[in-house]
Amino acid sequence: MHMSTSAQATLIPVQQQQHRYQPIDQYPYEGGEVIFPNTTFPHIYQMYGQGGGGYIDSQTRSQVTNNMEVENFQRSSGIASHKSTQDNIHLNWLKDNLEVAREGSVCRCSLYGNYLRHCQGQKLEPVNKPSLGKHIHSVFPDLKKRRLGTRGNSRYHYYGIRVKPNSLLSKLQEDQEYMLTGKQPIHQEQSVMDCMSDPSDGSQRPINTPEQLEASQSLQHLQQYMNISRDLPRFPTLDHLCSQPLPKKDVNELQTLYRKNCEAILDVVKNLQFHRIEKLWQSFWCSTVPSSDRATVNPNSNGAMEGMIPKDNLVALCKYEHVRMWMRSCDSILYEAMVEILIPNVLCKVNSNLIRDIRKFAKSVEGWTTTPMRDFPQEVVCSKVEVVRAFSQMLHRYTTLNHVAQQARFQLQNASTMNKLLDDLNKVDFTSIQKQASWVCQCDEGDVRNLEQNLKAALRQQSSGDQWATWLDVVVSQVLKPDQDNKKCVEDARQFLLKWSFYSSMVIRDVTLRTSPTSGTCHLIRMLYDEYMLYLVERWVAKDTKQMVIAVIGEFNKLSTGTDYTSE
Template identity: 55%
Template structure:
C-alpha cells in the first residue's frame, strides 16, 4: 500500500530549498516514486511514495515563492542537470530521480538554470513562419556563458531547454544541397536584443529569418556581402552600399515590411480568335504560364528577403541573357548552350504573340503591386532611412536591369514590360517621398506653438477673395468650399495627429467622389478633383506668402504632404473603381505619354497632319480639355 508522508506547504528560497531536498531525500531513500508525474502548488500537499522497492529513486515536489524562474507564459520547462531531471511550471519545480549531493551543488544548478532561462526569454521570441540556424543559437548561448562566466551545458541539453521554453518548435534542414543547416522553425531574435549586433552568419540569417514559402525556388548561390568583406584587406576601407546595409540589418527591417503577403493568382491568357504562331502549340503556352509564375514567385521571395541586388540575376536567367566573356574571346557553343538557345528562340516567338504580351503585362501588374504592398505597407508609418534609400536605389536600377536582360527580344515585349517596371519604380519613388514628407510633417503637427501660429495666420487669409479667384477656374460649389475651410480650421485647432489628418483627407475624397461612384466618369471626376484641390491650395499658399506669414514654411510642408496623400488616395479609388491595380492605373500614364510623343512627332514631320484629329488630342488629354478646349492653345 502506498504511504503518504507528512502533508505541508513548501515555500523556500534557493538555499533552504536545497537543504530541504537533501534532508527529504535521505529520509525517503527507501521509497520508490509513483511514475505518474505530480505537480503541487504552494498550498498543495506533499508527494506520494510507494513503499515497495527500496531503490534510491524519489520524487520531490517543491514550490518556490522566491520567483527563481521569471513568468513567461510557457507551460513546462525541462532540463537535465547532473543526474536529476527538473520540470518547472510557473514557479513550481519537479525533480525526477537522482540523489541531491549537497545544498551547494543544488543551489548552483538552480541559479544556473534560472540564468539560462532568463537569457533565452530576454533575447528570443516565438514568431510564425521564421527560422533560425540551430548552430547560431547555440553559439549565441556559448558567447553569453563566456561573458557571464557561466558553465555552459552541452548542445543536446541546450536543445531540450529551447524546446521546453518555446513550445511547438520544429527543426528543419534548410539551405542549398551540400550546404544545408539545421534550423529551429518558429523562433527569432527579438528586435531589441543585443544579439542583433553580432556579425556572425549575418547574410545567412538575413536570408533565412523570413517566412519560408512552400515554393521558394530562388536561392542565391553566392554571399556577395561576405565575399566583398573578405576581399577588403585590413588596411583598405570598404564602403557598403545601402542594399548591403539593409541585408545586414534585415532583422530590424522585417517589422517595417509586410512579411505575410503572398502572390495573388494570375489570369489565364485570353487567346481569343487569334491563331497561334508557327511552331507554337497550347502546351508551350501552358509551360510558359508555369515558368512565368515560378519566376514571379522567385522575384517576390527575393524582394521580401530585401536582397534587391539579386533581381538583375533573376531577370538575366529567365530571359536567357548571357554576359559576354570578359576577355572578349569567342568560342563554339556547347550542347547546353545550344539547348538554351532553342528555348530562348521559342520564348522570343511566344513574346511576339500579342495575347501573350497582354497576359504578361497583367501578370506584371499583379506582381509589382504585391511588391509595393510588401515594401511599403503603410505610407505614413516611420521607416528607417537605410531601408528607404535602398528602396529608392532599387527603383532607380530597375529599367536598366530589365532592358539589359532583354536585349535579344522584340521591341514590342520590351516596351510592354518596361512600361510596367517604370510605373513600379515611379510608385516606389512617390511612396518613399510621401513617407519622408509624413515624418517631417509629424514634427510640425506635434508642436503646439507652431500649430497656434498656423491657425493665427490662416485666420488672416482672405478666403472670400481666394474663392472668387478660384471659382472661375475650378467652378466649385461655394458651400462645399466653405465647409472644407471650416473643417480644416477645426481639425487644425484640435491639434490632430497625422493619422487623424489622414482620416480627414480620406473623408474629403469620399464626399467629393460619392456622386460619381459606379459611373464611367469616375476616373475623370477624380482627376478633376485633384486639379481643383491643387489650384485652390496654391491660392491659399499665395495669400500666406504675400502676407509674409510666420508659419509659411509649416504650411508649405503640410500642403506638399496633403497634395501627395490626396494623389495616393485618388489613385487607389480609381484603381478600385476600374477593377485594376494602382500600378496598372499609373502604367496607363506612361502609355498616354508615349502616344502623345508619337502623335506630336508625326504632326511635326508631316505637313499633311490632317490624320491627327482634334478628337484624338481630346481623348489623350481629358483632364486638360474637359472645358474650354480652344483656350488651351491660346
C-alpha cells in the same frame, strides 16, 4: 696678453671695449637673433658671457650665426612637417567618411560636431570651422552651401556630398539615432541570404560566423518595416486570353516558368537582395549569365538551358499580342505586390537605410529588366518598360511621401505651431479666394466652405497625422462619386486634383504675402496633403475602374507624355 701674428681675426678685449660691445647674453647679432644663456651654444656663453675678460672674433661670430640659422630652419621645418601631417589626417578622415552625391547634403554643424568627437577619440588637435571648411572644399571642389529646413529650423548644409553608407561616421550617426529614438542601429547592409546561400547550387548554409549573425539581425531589423507575409497573387490564365491556338506545350511551360521566376523575384525582394533580380531575368530570357556569378547552366539537346523554354520558341511566343497582354498583367501583379511589401504604409516611419536602398533599386530596375531582352520583339520590350516605369515611379513617389510625412509629423504634433498656423489661417480671406477661383474651378461655395471649416476644426483639435489622413480620405469619398463610365471617372479625378491644387496654392499665396512665421510649416503641410491626396485619388480610380494601381499610374503617364509604348 699677447696675440699671435698669424691670427686671421682681430681680437678685442670685452672689458676694455665696453662702449663697443655688450655681454654676449644680451648682444644682438646680425639678423636680429639674440643668444641667451644656456641655449644651444652654452660654450660660447661660458667663454664670453660671464664678463671674465673673454674676447670675441668675427670668425666665431659668423659660426654662431650660421649655427643659429641651421637650428631655426630645423625648428621651422619640424613645425611645417607636423602641420602637414595633421592636415593629411583631417583630409583622410573626410575622404573615408564622405562621398560625392548629386542630391546629397550634410549638415555643417553636425559634421563639425562629429569631427570634434573623432579628434577627441584619436587625441588629435582639431581645426576650427573655417579651416575644416577649406579642407572639405579642397577634397570636394564642386561643393555648394545651402540653407535647408523649415523656417526657424533651417541649418546650413554642404550640398553635393553625403556620408558613405559603410563609413565610421555613418555608424556614429546611427548610434546617435539609437540613443535618441531607441531604434537598433544598422552597421552592415549585407543580406543574410548572401551569407547563407551557396550561389553554385542554391542551397542554404547555416549561420556560423559573427558576420552572418550580424547580417541576419540587420535583415530582421529592416524587415520589421516591411510586409514580408505578402504572397504573390494568382496570375490570369493565358488560355482565357487567347482567341487563337498556340503551341500547348510552350504555353504551359511559359505560364509555369514565368510564375516561378516571379516568385523567386518576390523572395529576393523580401530579403533585400535587389541585385539578384537582374540575374533572375537573365536566366529566364536565356541571356548570357555574367562570369562573376558562379552559377553554371547546362544546355539541353535543343540548345536551351535546363528547365527553360528554348529561346527561339520564347521569341516566337512574344510575337503574339495575347501573350504580351498576359505578361503585362502578370508584371503588374508582381510589381504591385513588391510595392506593398517594401512600403506597406506610406505614412509610417521607415528606416532611412531601407529608403535609400529602395530608391537605388527604383533607378536600376528598368535596366535590369530590359537589358536581357535585346533580341526580343520591340513590342514586348515596350510593354514591359511601361509597367516597370510605373513601378519605379511608385517607389520614388511613395518614398518621397513617406519622407515628407515624417518631417510634417513633428510640426503636426507641436501644439504651439498649430495654434499659430490656425491664427494665420483665420486672417486669410477665404471668401475673396473663392471669388477669384470661381471662374477657374467652378466649385460649389458650400463645398469650399465645408472644407475650410473642417480644416480649421482639425487644427483646433490638434489632430494627429492619422486623423488628418482619415479626413483627407473622407474628402475624396465625398467629392468623387462612382461612375460606370471609366473615362468620366478618370476625368473627374483629374479635375478634382486640379481644383484642390489651385485652391491650396491660393491659400499658400495669401499666407506667404503676410510674411507669416508659419509659412514654412504651411508649405510643408500643403506638400504632404497634395502628395497624399494624389495617392488616395489613384487608389479610388483603381477601385472604381477595377484596375490595379500600377495600371492607373501607367495610364496617367501615357496621358501626361502622350506616348503610346505599344506603338514604338
